[in-house]
Amino acid sequence: MTEPDSDRDCMERLRAGDAAALEVLYDRHTPLLYSVALRIVRRAADAEDVIQETWLQAWRNASGYDPARGSVAGWLVTIARSRAIDRFRSLASRLQAETAVEPAEGPAGDEPGASAVAGQLRARVGAALEALPGRQRESLELAYFGGLSQSEIAARLGAPLGTVKSWCRQGLLRLRELVPEEEWT
């Protein structure tokens, strides 16, 4: 039995066309989705567009969520990330992204309403990433947040492609080990 407001229950309602369920999901997951989007596109205005597109897509495609394949949060992050990377690429192709720098907008560290659990997990994953060999970490970040392919990462880091491939897998496996499974939420 699911709780009335559990993620999966909300997805059921969404699938049935109940837009109110989206509100619950929005409040619960937007902080994470926005953080990921901002990290990728770097500009608050673009990240906000990404978030709007993400929720529209989640609404249109609620039936595409398969509970057997993973959490609702994971599904939403996948949508937001691919939307953000699409956007970043089209921005980059217009040479605008080059001038944008660090995420200057949006208060960092202090999230009203966001759970302390999310903050703890962030710190834990951050520490785990720090513990990885530098170029392993860079490879993961360039792939996941930079949207680069492995051969692009190899060119960027001046490393052989085969080495980058092995860094990516080793890095992910190490991350799994360093963050205990009971802390993934």
Place this chain on the structure above:
Amino acid sequence: MSHHREEHLELCAALVLGALDESDRIELAAHRAAGCPECEREIVRLEAAAQLLARSAPAATPSPALRARTLAAVAAEARAAAGASRESEHRILPLPERRGSAWMPWVFAAAAAFLAVASIMLWREGEELRGSLETTRRDLATSQQRLLEEQRWTAVLDALDARAVSLAPTPDGAADLRGRGTWDPATRRAVIVFDHVAAPTGHDYQLWGIHPGGPRSLGVVRPDASGRAIVRLEDAGDPATLQAFAISLEPEGGSPNPNAPSGPVVMVGRVPS
């Protein structure tokens, strides 16, 4: 056909990071289409780690206006969708109702007799007209339906999010195999045109959607006499996970296993992310 190698596990990492290079994508899709439990397990393991990466993004809060803007956009779409389904119910043009029987004045018996004859003639003519009206109405309804159906499918081509799909032969496929089409993640529909897909006697080509959870059958491809097939898919699969389309050569009627090809994968085409 394609044997599992250590390199495939590395490709699984690239897959969950969204960092596969084109050639590797095809290699991995073909390998997975052949069914590899090791890689499927690895993908689940690594996918969880990739999700952890998402949690490392610095915390940020969007403007409160975004919430209102987003919820309003969704509500507008919900209303539009409801309106569109109502409208489509009424899209078949109503034809005028046929009129009731004519009023016949009682004046003289002669006039009555004359009118009786006349009205029989009119009635006959009316019946004929009514008959042809019925036929026209039916034809019109059929054409309308056909038109709506065609519009539904051409909408796949010009949908905002439509992605081009192109399938190329694998080393196991004949070099002249071709597949091109369009896929619309929003409606999940796809139209793919295949050339030279006349399978050898006793065999059929079968279309698959490749997902992290494994291949899913999208049906057997039925070519015309020239070896061409136009495949219209009402549901090509979950856009969040659909990675590639693949064609395998199967015994007549398709693979006995609905979740894995039994024969060689002869064509693969990735889905642009």
